[in-house]
Amino acid sequence: MSIRFDNRVAIVTGAGGGLGRRYALDLAARGAKVVVNDLGGARDGSGSSATAAEAVVEEIRAAGGEAIASATSVTDADAIFAMVEEVKAKWGRIDILINNAGILRDKTFTKMTLEDFRLVLDVHLMGGAICTKAVWDLMREQAYGRILMTTSSSGLYGNFGQANYGAAKLGLVGLMKTLALEGAKYDVRVNSVAPLAATRMTEDLMPPELLARMGPETVSPASLYLVSEEAPTGVVLNAGAGGFEAAHVTITKGIHVGxxxxxxxxxxxxxxxxxxxxxxxxxxxxxxxxxxxxxxx
Structure with missing residues (x-):
């Protein structure tokens, strides 16, 4: 089986570097037309620049692919909806959305301000919801869509100093689970990936010898599968460093009493x-x- 994306149109947020860049390049190499969306800000969400997105577009075009750049913030609903309309006008459809954009403002909850908490949720959770809402009706109308949320082990299992990030990432799983049900009869499939990857988001969180085994190319295979025609729906895959696992929320048999x-x-x-x-x-x-x-x- 060969997974291809010929005649498919994909939007990848946070695609100016790291995982998003890898997704954009890999989708384009397999035939997709790609919208490279990246605000171009710092890791904490400050600043903006279109340079990062434009550089990835040039990489794709140099390799013979089709791509356009967008520096729209995923938190700006009006701008995201306008971007989607422009893409639809240019290429006629949108088949794939990868919600990858994110920021970090790590602190213990004692030291974390509510502004730091809210901003991280706005980018990850509300940004994912905004981008998904912008393409949802179009995907339903064309009876085809593949949407990927980016969760994290911090959301699934917790991580010291990441209360805001963990809350946002588990929130995306809840969003994904419901949308997988609502999109099923329209062939709109919604999944999540929990990456273990060496990017600027993780560069100072893990030792160099471990980061060396965790390039974005070790996550991309799971993500591309989850946005392919063959994708399941409502699935969470952990991916990185050569490992691929499924994550579940389970219920024990428990007890039942009078x-x-x-x-x-x-x-x-x-x-x-x-x-x-x-x-x-x-x-x-x-x-x-x-x-x-x-x-x-």
């Missing part, structure tokens, strides 16, 4: 049994959790 035993003491006494992971399941929808609780398993 009214007389519905006390905090019962929960305390049987917490080990409640947390026992033997026989755990993965609900397909939020209703599945309720069904497990009401049905006793």
């Amino acid at each position: 009214a007389e035993a519905m006390t905090p003491e019962t929960v305390a006494e049987r917490i080990a049994e409640i947390r026992d992971r033997a026989g755990e399941t993965v609900p397909e929808t939020g209703a599945g959790q309720a069904q497990a609780a009401l049905g006793g398993g």
Whole structure:
């Protein structure tokens, strides 16, 4: 099987460097027309420049591909909707959206200001929602779409000093899970990738010997699969350094008790049994959790 993107149009946010640049180059090499979107700001979200996006466009064109640059901020809804209209006018459709743009403002929660918390959520979570909303109806109308959210191990499992980033990244998984359900009958598939990659976002968070094994090219295979025609929907893949794993939110078999035993003491006494992971399941929808609780398993 060969995965190709001929005649597909892709928007990649945060594509001026790191993972986004790799995605844009790889999509173009496999036939896609690519919108390279990047505000060109610093890692903390300050500043802006179109230079980064334009440089990636030149790389794509030099290799014989088609691409255009956009320096629009993912937090500017009006500008993002206008960008989508321009792309539609130019190429007639939009098939793929990779929500990759992000910033970091890492601090312990004690030292983190609410401004730092809000800005990170605005870029990652609201930026992902804005860009997705801008293409959603078009993808439904054309009965085809592939959307990729970028989550993180910090969102899935937590990471010291990243309360804002972790909250935003897990929020994107919740958004993805619901959109996967709502888009299914229109062949709009929505997935998430949790990258382990050496980029400017991680350059001072890990030792050099580990970063050397974690280039963006080790994540791109999972991301391209998740926006291909063959993609599943509602899936979270961890990717990086040659490893690919699926991440799930599971439910244990737990316990089911009568009214007389519905006390905090019962929960305390049987917490080990409640947390026992033997026989755990993965609900397909939020209703599945309720069904497990009401049905006793």
